[in-house]
Amino acid sequence: MSTVNKKILGIVAQFAGTAELIDAAVKVKAAGFSKWDCHSPFPIHGMDKAMGEKRSNLGWIVGACAIIGGSGALWLQGWSAASAYPHVISGKALFSYQAFFPITFAVSVLFAAFGTLFGLLGIIKVQWNHPLFESKLFPCFSDDGFLVHIEADDPQFDPEKTKAFLKSIGAGNTEIYEKSE
Amino acid sequence: MSSIITNEKLNVMAEPPLIAGNPTFGKVTDVITKILEDKTQFRWYVAFGISTLMLSVLGGLIGYLIWEGTGVWGLTNPVGWGWAIVNFVFWVGIGHAGTLISAVLFLLRQKWRTSINRFAESMTIFAVVCALMFPTIHVGRIWLLYWFAPLPNQMGMWPNFRSPLMWDFFAVGTYFACSIIFWFVGLIPDLATVRDRAVSKIRKVIFGVLALGWRGGNSQWKHYEVAYLILAGISTPLVLSVHSIVSTDFATSIIPGWHTTIFPPYFVAGAIFSGFAMVMTLAIIARIVYPVKNFITINHLEKMAKVILLTGMMVGYAYATEFFIAWYSGNSYERFAFVRRAFGPYGWAYWIMVSCNVLIPQFFWFRKCRRNIVWLFILTIFVNIGMWFERFVIVISTLSADFLPSSWDYYHPTWVDVWTLIGSFGLFFTLFLLFLRFLPMIAMSEVKGVLPQADPHHAHKAVEGGQA
Numbered sequence: 331m332s333t334v335n336k337k338i339l340g341i342v343a344q345f346a347g348t349a350e351l352i353d354a355a356v357k358v359k360a361a362g363f364s365k366w367d368c369h370s371p372f373p374i375h376g377m378d379k380a381m382g383e384k385r386s387n388l389g390w391i392v393g394a395c396a397i398i399g400g401s402g403a404l405w406l407q408g409w410s411a412a413s414a415y416p417h418v419i420s421g422k423a424l425f426s427y428q429a430f431f432p433i434t435f436a437v438s439v440l441f442a443a444f445g446t447l448f449g450l451l452g453i454i455k456v457q458w459n460h461p462l463f464e465s466k467l468f469p470c471f472s473d474d475g476f477l478v479h480i481e482a483d484d485p486q487f488d489p490e491k492t493k494a495f496l497k498s499i500g501a502g503n504t505e506i507y508e509k510s511e
Numbered sequence: 512m513s514s515i516i517t518n519e520k521l522n523v524m525a526e527p528p529l530i531a532g533n534p535t536f537g538k539v540t541d542v543i544t545k546i547l548e549d550k551t552q553f554r555w556y557v558a559f560g561i562s563t564l565m566l567s568v569l570g571g572l573i574g575y576l577i578w579e580g581t582g583v584w585g586l587t588n589p590v591g592w593g594w595a596i597v598n599f600v601f602w603v604g605i606g607h608a609g610t611l612i613s614a615v616l617f618l619l620r621q622k623w624r625t626s627i628n629r630f631a632e633s634m635t636i637f638a639v640v641c642a643l644m645f646p647t648i649h650v651g652r653i654w655l656l657y658w659f660a661p662l663p664n665q666m667g668m669w670p671n672f673r674s675p676l677m678w679d680f681f682a683v684g685t686y687f688a689c690s691i692i693f694w695f696v697g698l699i700p701d702l703a704t705v706r707d708r709a710v711s712k713i714r715k716v717i718f719g720v721l722a723l724g725w726r727g728g729n730s731q732w733k734h735y736e737v738a739y740l741i742l743a744g745i746s747t748p749l750v751l752s753v754h755s756i757v758s759t760d761f762a763t764s765i766i767p768g769w770h771t772t773i774f775p776p777y778f779v780a781g782a783i784f785s786g787f788a789m790v791m792t793l794a795i796i797a798r799i800v801y802p803v804k805n806f807i808t809i810n811h812l813e814k815m816a817k818v819i820l821l822t823g824m825m826v827g828y829a830y831a832t833e834f835f836i837a838w839y840s841g842n843s844y845e846r847f848a849f850v851r852r853a854f855g856p857y858g859w860a861y862w863i864m865v866s867c868n869v870l871i872p873q874f875f876w877f878r879k880c881r882r883n884i885v886w887l888f889i890l891t892i893f894v895n896i897g898m899w900f901e902r903f904v905i906v907i908s909t910l911s912a913d914f915l916p917s918s919w920d921y922y923h924p925t926w927v928d929v930w931t932l933i934g935s936f937g938l939f940f941t942l943f944l945l946f947l948r949f950l951p952m953i954a955m956s957e958v959k960g961v962l963p964q965a966d967p968h969h970a971h972k973a974v975e976g977g978q979a
Contacts, residue, residue, distance in 0.1 A: 349967040355729075367728035371536055372700070372960035373736050376967055377729045386737040396745075406661055410669035419673045429673035432756050435748075436681040442745050443689040447696065450738040454731040457724045469707035471727045472700065474536035474959075479728070 336508045339461045340481040341492055342468050343501035348374045350500055351476040355380040357499045358478060365481040369471040391449035392442050399441025404434045465507035529623055529961050532805040536959050543701075543951050544708055546801050551948060554800065559944045565937020572931050573648055581651045583927045590910045590922040595649040598932055600778075600902040602642035602939075603683060603757060606690070607750055607779070608786020609635025613693060614746035617739075623814055625957040626806045629701075630797070631790045632694045633950075637942040638789070639687045641935045646679075675759040682756040686749055693742045699725050699735075700956035751775075754782040761905065768848035768909035771836065777829035784822035784868070785898035788891040791815050793943065795888045797952065806953050809882050816881040819894060823872030826901075830865065848909060856921055857908035860900050867897020 345351045348370070355368050359382055368377060377383075404427070411417070412424035422429070462468050462479065471477050478501070480492055489506050496504055534542070576583055586593045609631035616624040650656055659680045661670055670677055703725035706718035725731065755775035762774035794807050794815075837849040853861045871893045874880040880890070912919045946952070963969050 348965055349969070352967050367730050369727045370729070370732070371540075371704075371727060372956045372965060373732040374729070374965075374967060378733055381729055383729065383733055386734045388734055388737045389741065392741050392745075407672040410661065411672055415667060415669040417671070419671060422673070426673060432675075432678035432752075432759075433672055433681045435752065436678070436685040436756075439745050439749060440681075440685040440688055443685075443692045443742065446738050446741050446745075447692045450696065450734055451723065453734045458719060460724055460726060462726055463724075468726075472704040472707045472725075473540045 338482045338489055338506060338508045339464060340479060340483075340487070341489065341496065341504060341506050342462075342465050343478045343480075343493075343496040343504040344467060344470070345476045345478065345501060347476060351478070352376055352380045354478050354496075354499050354501070358480070358496075361486070361495060363480055363484050363486055365484040365487075367479050369468070369475070369477040369479060371472055371474060371476075386453070388446065388449050388453060392445045395445025395449075396438045396442035400434050400438030403437035404430055407433060461509065462507075464509050465505055467503055467505040468507070527808075527810055528963070529808075529810075530626070530806055530958060531808045534805065534962070536962065536964075539955055539959050539962070540704055540708070542802055542805075543953050543955050544705055546803075546947075546952065547705065547949055548708070552800070555944065555948060559941070559948075562937050562940040562944055565934050566941045567937075568930055569934025569937055572927055572934060573644075575927065576648055576931075577653055581649065583925060584931075585922055585924045585928055587920045587922060589913050589918050589920055590907055592649075592906050592910060593922060594903075594924055594928040594932060595645045597899070597902045597906050598935060599642050599645035599649075600757060600906070601785070601899045602638045602645070602935065603686075604754060604778070604782035604785045604898065604902075605638040605789045606635040606642065606686070606786060607754060607782035608790050609633070609638070610686075610690065610693075610746050610750045611783055611786070612790065613697070614743040615750055617743040618747060622961045623811055625954055625961050626808075626811055627790060627794060627815075628957070629694075629697065629952060629954040630794060630807075631786075632690065632697065633943065633946045633952075634786075634790060634793060635690050636687070636694055637939050637946075638786075639683065639690060640942065641939050643683060643687060644935065644938070675756065675763050678756045679760055682753050686753045689742070689746055689749060693746055696735075696738060696742060697954060697957075698950065699723060700727060701951040701954060703727065704955055705951065750783075751779055754778040761909075766909055766913060767842070767844040768852065769905070771833065773829055773832055773836070777826070777833075780822050780825035780829065781868075781898060781901060784819060784826055785895065787815050787819050787822065788894035788898070791819070791887060791891045792895065795884055795891075797947065798884075801947070801952070803953060806958060809884075812884075812887055813878075813881045816875045816887060819891070820872050820875035823868055823875075823894070827865075827869035830869065844914070848912070851912060852904060852908050855908070855912070857904065857911070860904050860908065864897055864900040864904050867893045868901060871897070 343354075345354050351368055351370060351374065355377060358366055359380070368374075368381065370377075378385075407430040408425050408427070411426075411430075416424050418424070419426075419429075467475070468477065468479070469475075478496065480487060480496075482489075486492070493504055493506065530539075584593050584595065612624050612631040613628045613635075617628075647653060647656060659670060659677065661672075699722060702718050702722035706715065706722045709715040709718055755778065758774035758778035761769040762771060764770060791812060794812065798804050798807050834849050834853075837845040840846075851857075871890055874886065874890055880886040907922050911922055959965055
């Protein structure tokens with residue numbers, strides 16, 4: 331249990347490998363936890379299904395960015411060449427859209443790329459001081475650790491019972507990590 | 512029983528493992544991060560010293576060029592595009608292999624790319640830096656470069672967006688931005704690995720900031736994977752579009768020898784050809800200097816050699832087609848331009864090009880040559896040289912004899928031209944050496960993902976054997 335000046339943030343449990351982590355994910359989900367996640371050095375095939383995760387909606391953001399970029403570029407080229415500063419090149423029409431295609435395409439791709447980067451960073455919530463970084467066990471996720479993390483905010487969370495549960499489904503090392511206040 | 516036999520047969524037919532030495536996940540982390548955690552090697556300092564010296568020559572020559580004007584180059588009246596444009600096309604072409612490896616091979620699920628993609632992407636970025644430099648300094652009045660950008664101004668003028676030079680500006684600029692984003696997104700999990708192993712405070716802070724608080728949770732990975740897929744998807748058309756647009760700088764003109772529809776595919780094949788040669792050259796050096804032989808195996812090099820052979824023959828086919836069309840068109844100017852290209856004053860350059868790009872890659876038909884480091888290294892150097900000469904032939908021999916015989920002239924580079932090219936290699940290698948020293952040169956998280964034990968069904972397969 332927590333002492334006076336310490337606050338329990340959650341529990342981190344290590345599993346042996348990818349198959350074990352997927353099994354654990356299925357069981358943690360079945361046990362009804364809601365604030366938890368599986369951490370691994372690389373994405374694991376089949377984990378979304380095991381955790382019951384929905385498909386990422388990043389594609390919609392990127393698509394919108396590409397359309398904005400492309401239509402903006404086409405508008406700028408058409409408006410500047412046909413209206414703001416009309417000039418005839420090679421006897422072609424003022425709004426010679428064929429010649430505007432390369433830049434329209436390039437700008438669509440450019441906006442899509444930036445949309446992907448910032449969309450991703452927005453969705454995954456860049457957080458340099460995330461509570462998980464208080465854990466001693468956690469950093470092994472980026473090396474060879476396969477971890478289940480359950481937050482203390484989860485309504486079902488109880489340090490001892492949750493730890494026992496994780497042990498019962500095959501966890502190796504576990505750590506109840508806390509923060510000094 | 513029968514299913515067991517089938518599996519055994521399959522095992523015989525199976526490809527050799529992607530990563531040799533059967534490393535654990537931890538071993539992958541150790542080997543790659545140790546390269547940047549260990550003390551800097553003396554030979555790195557030597558290489559870096561030489562590169563920065565070449566880079567400072569480049570800096571000095573750019574200053575001289577800006578001060579004096581483009582007259583310090585060998586530009587003449589018909590040959591208005593000299594070595595600067597040759598070098599531009601050469602460098603931007605080099606970059607294409609990086610994007611092909613990182614994007615196209617990703618979409619094609621070619622898992623062998625994981626060992627070389629970080630490498631190749633970095634090469635792309637540094638090559639595009641070199642490439643962008645040349646047209647930038649070639650404009651002469653470099654302080655007016657912003658005229659490319661569509662900015663409202665007091666003259667009410669707008670850029671001519673119908674010009675291929677504008678297309679080029681946008682295409683290469685987009686390519687540069689996308690390459691950096693793709694590279695950085697790929698780096699995030701590996702930056703987190705370096706952060707989590709960091710001992711010194713400064714390393715913790717720098718990699719901590721760069722890793723953007725990466726936690727490798729599935730809630731992050733699922734979006735990350737989609738982001739990576741999208742970046743691969745939008746970079747794939749860039750492999751084709753960027754060099755196609757570069758080729759329109761030439762192909763939309765009416766100069767005989769440039770005005771051909773084959774240019775876009777021909778340029779793209781040449782770009783991939785030259786880029787793979789450069790990736791191979793760099794990978795061979797890295798394998799010697801750093802302990803990454805198990806990651807970049809001889810099988811990887813052999814696969815790259817096959818791509819070089821294929822694209823080399825596409826380039827050779829394009830050379831032949833150009834001649835055929837010049838004859839078949841019945842256009843006497845076209846015919847003249849091509850006969851002069853092969854047998855005129857620049858014939859020597861043409862035959863260097865053909866030897867290096869068409870004949871030399873034929874050695875790669877032989878398995879021995881594809882799997883021998885010395886052969887690979889020598890042959891790829893020849894390809895690099897040949898592809899520079901290809902651009903030399905296209906730009907210079909074509910321009911030197913236009914429609915008006917009285918203005919024909921032979922192009923001589925000045926010492927500034929020569930040293931600017933050498934200096935651009937200094938820029939490239941300085942950036943590349945910094946990358947090798949300070950960032951993980953192999954995509955650790957991706958390599959871990961293709962190890963056999965990364966597959967959740969691996970254990971079942973091993974235990975259950977033939978029960979498919």
